[in-house]
Amino acid sequence: MQQPGATVVWPFGACEQHGPQLPLATDALFAERILDAVLLGLDPLLPIWRLPVQAIGFSPEHASFPGTLSLPADLLIALVDRVGEQLADQGVRRLVLFNAHGGQIALLQVAARQLRVRCPQMAVLPCFLWSGVDGLSGLISEAELEQGLHAAEAETSLMLRLAPELVGPERPVDGLPPAAPGDWSLEGAAPCAWLARDLSASGVIGDSRSASVELGGRLEERLVEHWLRQFKALLASDWPPLNAASTGVSGS
Numbered sequence: 001m002q003q004p005g006a007t008v009v010w011p012f013g014a015c016e017q018h019g020p021q022l023p024l025a026t027d028a029l030f031a032e033r034i035l036d037a038v039l040l041g042l043d044p045l046l047p048i049w050r051l052p053v054q055a056i057g058f059s060p061e062h063a064s065f066p067g068t069l070s071l072p073a074d075l076l077i078a079l080v081d082r083v084g085e086q087l088a089d090q091g092v093r094r095l096v097l098f099n100a101h102g103g104q105i106a107l108l109q110v111a112a113r114q115l116r117v118r119c120p121q122m123a124v125l126p127c128f129l130w131s132g133v134d135g136l137s138g139l140i141s142e143a144e145l146e147q148g149l150h151a152a153e154a155e156t157s158l159m160l161r162l163a164p165e166l167v168g169p170e171r172p173v174d175g176l177p178p179a180a181p182g183d184w185s186l187e188g189a190a191p192c193a194w195l196a197r198d199l200s201a202s203g204v205i206g207d208s209r210s211a212s213v214e215l216g217g218r219l220e221e222r223l224v225e226h227w228l229r230q231f232k233a234l235l236a237s238d239w240p241p242l243n244a245a246s247t248g249v250s251g252s
Contacts, residue, residue: 007047007093008096011098013031013054013101014027014059014104015059015070020170021167021208022168030129030158058072059103062103062196080114084122139219140215147207148205
């Protein structure tokens with residue numbers, strides 16, 4: 001890990017109820033399988049490695065459904081801080097937090113900022129599996145993109161592609177929110193700190209009825225293409241900029 005540009009990717013998932021049809025480890029499985037496919041597509045000589053998946057995350061919004069396990073926010077932040085500090089001490093230049101659970105996006109951003117302050121010699125990049133991926137609007141309806149927040153068409157389809165033996169026969173439509181005023185919404189420009197029990201009796205938020213292995217295959221393709229492109233660009237660069245005075249290096 002002493003190589004120039006040494007990059008470590010830490011996949012993050014969650015252990016939470018995903019309706020009656022998907023496994024508790026849905027997010028962890030997605031993070032791990034997509035990341036592994038991306039790493040297989042990279043030159044094996046590139047200085048990039050992955051950590052084991054963090055399979056329990058911050059999931060209080062699903063706590064009312066059996067099977068959900070959730071770490072307190074401060075514990076997850078401390079975990080990122082302690083592991084990240086050790087990686088920085090070993091010469092890692094970039095730590096990517098590769099997260100597949102939407103409920104901990106902001107939390108991992110906070111953890112990343114705190115770690116960067118403690119370890120200014122290492123860049124920390126929190127990212128979300130589904131963010132910035134081109135072509136999703138051509139595969140999934142606008143309604144599902146906006147309202148299919150959990151165990152709905154996209155997640156059910158991707159699981160049918162990646163691990164069909166883990167998918168049950170039910171295809172619920174549940175948890176669709178009432179119309180919100182102005183820009184207020186469950187997620188978006190002015191989001192609400194929603195709880196799954198506010199919306200859904202099954203744990204699903206969205207419509208899983210149109211899920212298919214064919215759609216899952218197209219989603220997998222888009223996700224892998226996007227993140228392969230992102231990691232290739234990152235590894236070919238010296239980005240993000242770090243304060244040379246704090247890193248103890250110059251010109252590298």
